[in-house]
Amino acid sequence: MLRFLRPRHRWLLAFLVLSLLPTTVLAQGEDQDPDALHVRAALEARGYQVLEIGFATDDQGRQDRSTVYVAMQAAEPQLDSDTTVRQVVVGLGALRDVYAEADVLVVALQVERYWLLYPSTSQNFDDWFNELIGFDEFWHPIRRALKILDTETGRFISEKDFTAKDFTQKDFGGGTPPPPQDDAQRSDENILLQPSTFFLPADSETIGLALAQLSDRQGQPLIGHEVRFSFVATGSDPQDLGTITTNEDAGVAIRPFTASRALGQVLIQASTGSQNAAVPVLVDRAPRTADALRAVLKEAYEVEDYLFRDAGREQGTNYMGDKQDIAWVETVMDQQSFNRRVANQALRSFGTLRTLFPESTEFVNVLDWKDPNGQTYYIVHMLLATAMDQWLDGTITAEALLARSEVQVLDQDGTPVSGKDFINKNFTPTNGPSVDVSRTVTAQVTEESWGEQLSAGIFRVPLGGSADDFSIEALDENATGFELFDNGAMSAPLVSWHAGDDEAALKALHLNEGQYLLTVLGPAPASVTLGYTEHQSR
Helix, strand or coil, X not given: CCCCCCCCCHHHHHHHHHHCCCCCXXXXXXXXXXXXXXHHHHHHCCCCCEEEEEEEECCCCCEEEXXXXXEEECCCCCCCCHHHHHHHHHHHHHHHHHCCCCCEEEEEEEECCEEEEEEEEHHHHHXXXXXXXXXXXXXXXXXXXXXXXXXXXXXXXXXXXXXXXXXXXXXXXXXXXXXXXXXXXXXXXXXXXXXXXXXXXXCCCCCEEEEEEEECCCCCECCCCEEEEEEEECCCCCEEEEEEECCCCCCEEEEEECCCCCCEEEEEEEECXXXXXXXXXXXXXXXXXXXXXXXXHHHHHHXXXXXXXXXXXXXXXXXXXXXXXXXXXXXXXXCCCCCHHHHHHHHHHHHHHHHHCCCCCEEEEEEEEECCCCCEEEEEEEEEHHHHHHHHCCCCCHHHHHHCCEEEEEECCCCEECHHHHHHHHCCCCCCCEEEEEEEEEEEEEEECCEEEEECEEEEEEEEEEEEEEEEEEECCCCCEEEEEECCECCCCCEEEECCCCCHHHHCCCEEEEEEEEEEECCCCEEEEEEEEEEEEC
């Protein structure tokens, strides 16, 4: 096992680990890492032959998860051809899409006894993907850092020595890579694949759903696009599940699936003309006791590196005499922002509860979180079954579902704390890949037979998102102003604007996750419309 005195040399570590690939298997192989299955599926769907996916090691021989690599058979034995550049970029994208916490991404291409090693920082990839820099600026540091390793000698060789080799009449294909994907295709289609549950009982009756949500780079649903579904069970060939067209409501394609026998980890896959996604689901025997259910859910959450605590169902009557049937799950939140990983944790937790407890009418997702001082808090999100079903039937998007959840925060003694203030204080919105969506909200007051009727404008900022860039888009002549409130703190408005005021306070407004309420001031009929930008985590 390789050890180094200076673990901060992450790039060198990655190179030296890669040099052992032909004869060495890392301690954490792909069969233990479901994320690697996602990367492999995405790349093999594009015709590439994947050899290995793994992490570098530090000076103690432990995994350094800040540096991740994928090794592939080179599609072409050239350093700068379009085919090679495309293979490197696709490999970096597959790694970045799954290993969100990694700082360094490395694509290694094998040409006979040589490894072509192309490294990039995650920030460099993000800047290009989000169109902050052009392709040349993105590619230059990758190309400059290229190393070529001779596995027979264990030494790096020069580009001149490599290009002097005769690789003609050799087969470098692992299938034929697809045509180059232009920037418009890359930026105009995004796929979010969400199986409805972490765990599917193998009873031939319980139905799981694979939901593939397609959107453009502005977050708008893509309607009428075809999505091909498939699944791969451990040790088996891929099984085609057919093609489904995205619907008109939310740009979602839905494929139901069941299982008659325990298959273990199953990889659900979805692909379009330009995008691929894969997510694992645990398929096992239906648990017959509460303890068996906890055990299988613990295993199911571990498939995606989530830590499961407990789950259950509560039935009874509340203080008003209403019957209640609540299913709940408690897991650990290991992030410092409400990013896509946490959103996935919440969505599939809710979906798992709906799958396993179909008669329950309310669902509670509890996230255990510790602050830097070791104090435990419980972040509690609640949803009604009616809202869940709108997501599961494709009527609303995943973001819209999370926006409908109510949130509370409890300390370790169960005492409520201000959820909104707590979240704003302790969590920053995710700074990972995001999409910006233009929104509007309208409030009005009308004259009815019984008097004036106020219709407030209510909007939600989703989990992991934020809103800013507020402006007045429409204000009719009867409206004398408006007020904007945090729905959880109605005693004082966030903004109170009156005709003649400037818009400085409005333009300075920045809102995190939560529900907000807009009211118009003035005699009926009067209305106001505000425009704003919502930032959603990808």
